[in-house]
Amino acid sequence: MTPMPALDFQTLFILIFLNSLAVSAIWAGVAWVHRQHLAARCWLAGTLLSLVGGLVLATQGNTGALVPAVLGNTIIIFGFSQFWIGLRRFAGQGGGQVAALLFTLAAAAVMIALHDSGRGRAIVYASGQSIVMLACLAQLLRSRIPGIGAMIAAIAFVVALSGQLLVVGSNGAVLAGALDYEVYYALASYALLCTVFSATVWNLGFALMAVDGLHRELKDLSETDALTGLANRRAFAARADLLQSESGARPWCLILIDLNDFKPLNDRFGHLAGDRALAHFAKMLQACARPGDLVARLGGDEFALLLPGTSLAEAEALAKAIRRKLAVSPLRLDGETVPMSAAIGLAGSREGEAGHDRLFTLADARLYADKAASKDQRPRAAPLRFQVAAQG
Structure with a gap:
């Protein structure tokens, strides 16, 4: 061998x-x-x-x-x-x-x-x-x-x-x-x-x-907002597309949130204070969100939550939790306590026509209805007082 x-x-x-x-x-x-x-x-x-x-x-x-x-x-x-x-x-x-x-x-x-x-x-x-x-x-x-x-x-x-x-x-x-x-x-x-x-x-x-x-x-x-560390609009759109493709199997909801009187806050305390307010609010939203929820900053003072496997009633409960959290989470600026408020609108995938664009439009309309209602109802002496969102 x-x-x-x-x-x-x-x-x-x-x-x-x-x-x-x-x-x-x-x-x-x-x-x-x-x-x-x-x-x-x-x-x-x-x-x-x-x-x-x-x-x-x-x-x-x-x-x-x-x-x-x-x-x-x-x-x-x-x-x-x-x-x-x-x-x-x-x-x-x-x-x-x-x-x-x-x-x-x-x-x-x-x-x-x-x-x-x-x-x-x-x-x-x-x-x-x-x-x-x-x-x-x-x-x-x-x-x-x-x-x-x-x-x-x-x-x-x-x-x-x-x-x-x-x-x-x-x-x-x-x-x-x-x-x-x-x-x-x-x-x-x-x-x-x-x-x-x-x-x-x-x-x-x-x-x-x-x-x-x-x-x-x-x-x-x-896909990340540099200021708040939240998902940005690109990530929001991608996740919404995914949820829409699965909407036949399980419901999902969208919550849109817009801070009230953000421009007056910027004018009074400066833009750095405005950035602090946005970061403060983003942290509060993350604390309220559940595992699996997507919290995003869409731009400016506009935020959104995508809630997979969530009914409209469950989304409303979460919106109320956000209201309560915001009411007890004022911002400290220059030694002054600044209360914050927001308008909220939400919509569910089982409402009317399919498509996340339709849901966004519906939630956005409810948000602006809430913002208008809060302006009519609140005294001018308390411009940052929190108001309850109107649901259409």
Whole structure:
């Protein structure tokens, strides 16, 4: 039987260097353009450390000289840990560097202690990398990152982890006398090649994750009101379209709200005070809203709530809750308590013609009827007193 051909380790170490150099150039560009992207910085650090580790390993030759073997693998283990740190940063988590450093130092200490056992050191090399890759895989699965990038990275880690576990097992078999060294040598060379290319693939997965994340951020920015943090008109329209498409299955309601006397407040206290009033009112609306409701600022002092799975009676109850909340939530400006009031109009999907444009028109008409009624009913001496919304 023809023995399995082995790959040249010296060539593989050079391949690690060149592969890491190419990937580092990509991450350097990403980290430069998106300097606030902490994960990209960590992934750049991981590829740079792998580059340095591969360069150091290339100096050991095929004989596996002790110092470059231990130093190079230590650097690579710490480099792999930066991929794990990057995944934590991508998920919005801090910390991890101390654990990564302590783990790397522990692996280095064990490798040094096994200076007279090449197979023992190889088990530590492979085990150290395997543990970090397993941590990366666990982080990916636990974070439930959307998109295909996370799936690609996870598959790459599984493949690389399988290769490293093969190295651990075959080294153990050599030590136990159950496997010929030449067979192990060939298996180890293919396992290393597998890890090298898997690293390229998981970095591709990371890049796709970063792109998807940036797209999500841009989408959030395009659908968020900068002043209040509420959904804006674009997000409101998209959600209304979705609710309308589901209206046959369950009812939904729309509440429109317009602050009363907002211009006099601006004229008296200034536009910054007006911004504070809008932010104050937005926070109050969010406190009143239920899980699943969408609170939006449509522009100026106009706000809206979309209420999925809600009857007209339930929407009226929520409108009353908003009135009560507003009545006991005055705004403090320049040491003065400024009461706030609003006109409210609502409509339900089961009223008359279908279509959210029709509902908006109906709710808007009721809002203006309420605003007109409140102007007729309230004394001019109390221009900011809250009034109950009229329902047509």
